Amino acid sequence: MSNRLTGNEAVAYAMKQVNPDVMGAFPITPSTEIPEYFASYVANGEVNTEYVTVESEHSSMSVCLAAQAAGARSVCATSSCGLALMYELLYVAASCRLPVTLACVNRALSGPININNDHSDSMGARDTGWIQIYAENNQEAYDNFLMAMPIGETPSVRLPVMTCMDGFITSHAVENIDLLETDVVRKFIGEYNPENYLLKKENPLAVGPYDVSPYYMEHKVQEAEAMKAAKARILEVAAEFANISGRRYGLFEEYRMEDAQLALVLIGSSAGTAKAAVDKLREDGIKAGLVKIRVFRPFPGEELALALANTRAVAVMDKSEGFSANGGPLFAETRSALYDLKERPYLIDIVYGLGGRDIKVEDFEKVFGRLADIAVTGETGPVYTHMGQRSKEEIA
Amino acid sequence: MICAKDINERTPWQDLTPGGEIYEPGTARAFNTGAWRTHTPVFHPETCKHCMLCVPFCPDNAIPVKDGKRLDFNYMHCKGCGICENVCPFPAITMVSGGVAR
Ligand code: SF4
Ligand code: SF4
Numbered sequence: 001m002s003n004r005l006t007g008n009e010a011v012a013y014a015m016k017q018v019n020p021d022v023m024g025a026f027p028i029t030p031s032t033e034i035p036e037y038f039a040s041y042v043a044n045g046e047v048n049t050e051y052v053t054v055e056s057e058h059s060s061m062s063v064c065l066a067a068q069a070a071g072a073r074s075v076c077a078t079s080s081c082g083l084a085l086m087y088e089l090l091y092v093a094a095s096c097r098l099p100v101t102l103a104c105v106n107r108a109l110s111g112p113i114n115i116n117n118d119h120s121d122s123m124g125a126r127d128t129g130w131i132q133i134y135a136e137n138n139q140e141a142y143d144n145f146l147m148a149m150p151i152g153e154t155p156s157v158r159l160p161v162m163t164c165m166d167g168f169i170t171s172h173a174v175e176n177i178d179l180l181e182t183d184v185v186r187k188f189i190g191e192y193n194p195e196n197y198l199l200k201k202e203n204p205l206a207v208g209p210y211d212v213s214p215y216y217m218e219h220k221v222q223e224a225e226a227m228k229a230a231k232a233r234i235l236e237v238a239a240e241f242a243n244i245s246g247r248r249y250g251l252f253e254e255y256r257m258e259d260a261q262l263a264l265v266l267i268g269s270s271a272g273t274a275k276a277a278v279d280k281l282r283e284d285g286i287k288a289g290l291v292k293i294r295v296f297r298p299f300p301g302e303e304l305a306l307a308l309a310n311t312r313a314v315a316v317m318d319k320s321e322g323f324s325a326n327g328g329p330l331f332a333e334t335r336s337a338l339y340d341l342k343e344r345p346y347l348i349d350i351v352y353g354l355g356g357r358d359i360k361v362e363d364f365e366k367v368f369g370r371l372a373d374i375a376v377t378g379e380t381g382p383v384y385t386h387m388g389q390r391s392k393e394e395i396a
Numbered sequence: 397m398i399c400a401k402d403i404n405e406r407t408p409w410q411d412l413t414p415g416g417e418i419y420e421p422g423t424a425r426a427f428n429t430g431a432w433r434t435h436t437p438v439f440h441p442e443t444c445k446h447c448m449l450c451v452p453f454c455p456d457n458a459i460p461v462k463d464g465k466r467l468d469f470n471y472m473h474c475k476g477c478g479i480c481e482n483v484c485p486f487p488a489i490t491m492v493s494g495g496v497a498r
Contacts, residue, residue, distance in 0.1 A: 097415040158414055196419060203397075206418040218409035219416055226414075 001179045007135070007170035010142040010177055011077070011103045011163075012037035017185040018149065019047045020101075021072035021192075024060030026053070026082065029115045030167040031105035034077035057082040061089035061100070068098040069207045071197030073149065076100070079167055080107035083121045087128065093160045094129025095223060096208050099152030100160040102130075103145060106268070107167040108355040116356020117167040119267060120320040122296075123329045129223050131161040131230055132297040136253075136271045138175040140294075141165040143247060146180070149189045150237045156229045166269040168356070184244050227298045234295055251300035253292040254307055256282060260289025262371040263308060263345075265334050266317035267293045270352075270359055274317075277364035288368050293330065301337035308338060311345040312375035315367050318351045327351075327384040346374045352387040359388060400426065424457055424473065433476035433495045439468050444488035450480040471497070 005013065012034050015023070023042075025035035042051040050067075054060045057078050064074040078086060083104055093100050104122050108114040122132060131152060135141040141163065148161040165171055180188075196205050211219055231251065238249040253271070256278050257263065264274055271292040281288040291307055293300075308314055316335070318328025326332070331349035338344050350367060353359050367387070374380050398413050400423045413419065446466055451459045458474035460467045481489040 095415055096417075196417060203419060204421045206421075206423070207415070209416045209418060211416050214405040215403075215412065215416060218407070218412050221409040222412065222414060 001181065002176060003179050004174050004176055005138060005142075006033070006172050006174050007138045007141045007165050008033035008105065008172065009037055010138045011145050011165070012041070013179065014142050014145040014185075015075055015103075016041045016047055017180070017182045018073070018075070018146070018189055019186075020049050020075045022050045022052060022064065022067035022074040024052050024054055024063035024067075024074065024076040026055075026057050026060045026076075026078070028057065028079050028082035030107055030171045031077040031079040031082070031103065033171070034103055034105070057085040058089060061086040061093065061102075064100045064102075065089060065093040065096065065098045068093070068100050069096065069198050071192075071194055071199045073192040074100050075102070077103040077105065079105045080109055080115070080121045083125060084109060087125060090125055090128040090130055090160070092208065095219065097158040097223070097226070098160060099149070099158055101145070101148045101152065102160065102162045104162045104164045105167045105171045106164050114355040115167075117169050117269075118319045118354045118356070119164075120354075122162060122164050123320040123322070125162065126297060126329060129159060129227065130297060131157075131159050131227070131234075131295070133161065133163050133234075133295050134267050134293065135163065135165040135170060136269055136292060138165075138170060138173070139177045139247070140249075141170055142177055142179070143241065143245065143249065144294075146185060146189065147234075147237050147241050147249070149192070150240070151230065151234050153192060153194075154233050155195065157226055157233050159223075159226055159230060164268070169269045178245070178247075180245060188240065188244055231295075231298045231300065234298075249294060251295045251303055252307070253294060255290045255292065257289040257291065257307060259287055259310075261287040261310075261312045261375060262368055263288070263311045263314045264290040264317055264364070264367065265293065265304070265308070265314060265330065266290065267296065267319060267330060270317065270319065273359060273361055274364045277361045277368065280361065281365065281368055286368065286372065296330075296333075299333050299337070301333070304334060305337045305341050308345055309341055309343075313346040313371040314348075315371055316347065316349050317367075318349060319353045321351055321354060331384070346378070346380050347383070348374070348380055349384045350387045351385070357388045363387065422457065428472045429456065430458075430472045430474050431495075433471075433474060435476035435478060435491050435493055436471070436495060436497045437469055437474065437476065437478065437480055437489050437491055438497050440488050440490070441468070443486050445486055447485065449483050449485065450489065453479050453483045455479065469497075
């Protein structure tokens with residue numbers, strides 16, 4: 001079933017097909033349309049979701065995790081400052097092992113105030129214990145959302161899942177996408193059957209206890225192990241999803257990496273533009289390729305190291321500033337992942353696209369130009385730079 | 397299923413419940429939380445009609461009952477919230493400030 005939808009519509013439609021028990025709903029640009037579309041499904045009786053309008057994102061996440069603890073399947077959507085207002089509860093959801101599903105429509109964080117896309121919101125939540133899966137386009141936004149529940153709800157995982165897409169670029173652009181039939185979706189995600197939950201009358205339950213120091217660390221180890229276990233489950237669910245959709249997903253996507261010597265590592269919608277640059281360079285005989293990270297949490301470190309093992313020079317493209325003074329978050333993860341390789345490619349970090357700053361095919365060509373120089377000279381030059389800002393000196 | 401009594405400070409992480417969930421009620425009995433109190437309820441047995449309203453309202457199981465009679469407070473568990481005083485229809489409970497009954 002083909003359709004023309006925006007990313008927000010696609011995710012709202014996925015939610016409708018899932019027919020979750022509870023939605024915590026609060027509007028924030030650019031994810032506002034998701035609860036908006038979903039509200040009409042509720043009003044028209046197309047779903048029987050308990051639609052809870054709240055006064056803040058802090059409350060919408062509270063609603064979701066309380067509902068999930070009670071034994072219900074809950075969803076919500078947010079962006080930017082909304083996600084930041086949820087941070088406290090993101091930890092609670094993950095540490096109480098409540099597999100809530102959240103659609104994050106990535107947007108810059110203040111200040112100065114900006115409503116456009118970058119990844120600073122979800123990157124700020126990268127260590128909260130949530131699984132994070134990023135989409136390049138509307139199709140992936142839809143597909144990722146459908147895969148979220150079978151991943152997060154698995155007993156060996158039991159972690160909340162955040163599916164991310166780029167604000168306005170993916171959330172508001174209309175694309176042709178393939179939708180699955182609703183009965184196929186229902187069968188794929190199955191019933192939510194937690195072993196224990198608050199409303200199970202045979203077995204009263206206390207959730208979210210005061211975890212004193214003799215126990216807290218053990219629970220964090222459990223959580224860390226669950227995150228490791230999620231990797232295999234993500235791949236398993238992707239394989240099952242390929243059976244019903246014909247679309248295959250891994251922890252990341254390798255584009256023309258077979259014999260690539262120069263490579264990019266990036267996340268999200270810029271991958272489309274970067275692929276065009278790779279194709280152009282390949283026509284000129286330049287061995288360019290790219291790795292698009294799909295799953296950022298758990299981070300596919302070993303797999304990424306293998307994918308990059310035979311390259312000469314790699315540019316990690318961060319669409320958020322980490323203010324670590326040592327490069328962005330994707331760079332930190334990638335560089336750490338490559339450390340165990342016997343022979344490592346040269347690695348640079350380029351922070352780009354902040355607050356909706358455009359990136360074009362030519363920009364990626366420039367990055368590859370820099371990589372080509374590095375491959376030849378062995379001199380990386382400045383390792384951590386920004387691209388796309390007005391500047392007295394041009395680096396990237 | 398893992399019960400609270402099987403969990404202690406030597407339990408390895410593999411044997412703890414996910415997220416520290418507790419699969420049974422009434423485990424507050426195992427903890428002496430009375431030391432936190434800044435207000436204290438005082439029981440006046442002469443006025444008490446043993447209607448038992450206060451008992452289920454106490455969030456900390458601090459009001460013992462024996463043979464259909466409510467007994468004096470169990471201050472090892474009473475946190476001094478004052479709910480019991482509020483629900484008592486007779487003036488059989490009064491709150492005093494401070495952590496001990498005077
Ligand atoms: S003050 Fe609160 S905790 Fe103490 S006995 Fe009364 S209801 Fe229970
Ligand atoms: S509510 Fe008051 S009268 Fe009733 S049992 Fe408790 S103390 Fe006694």
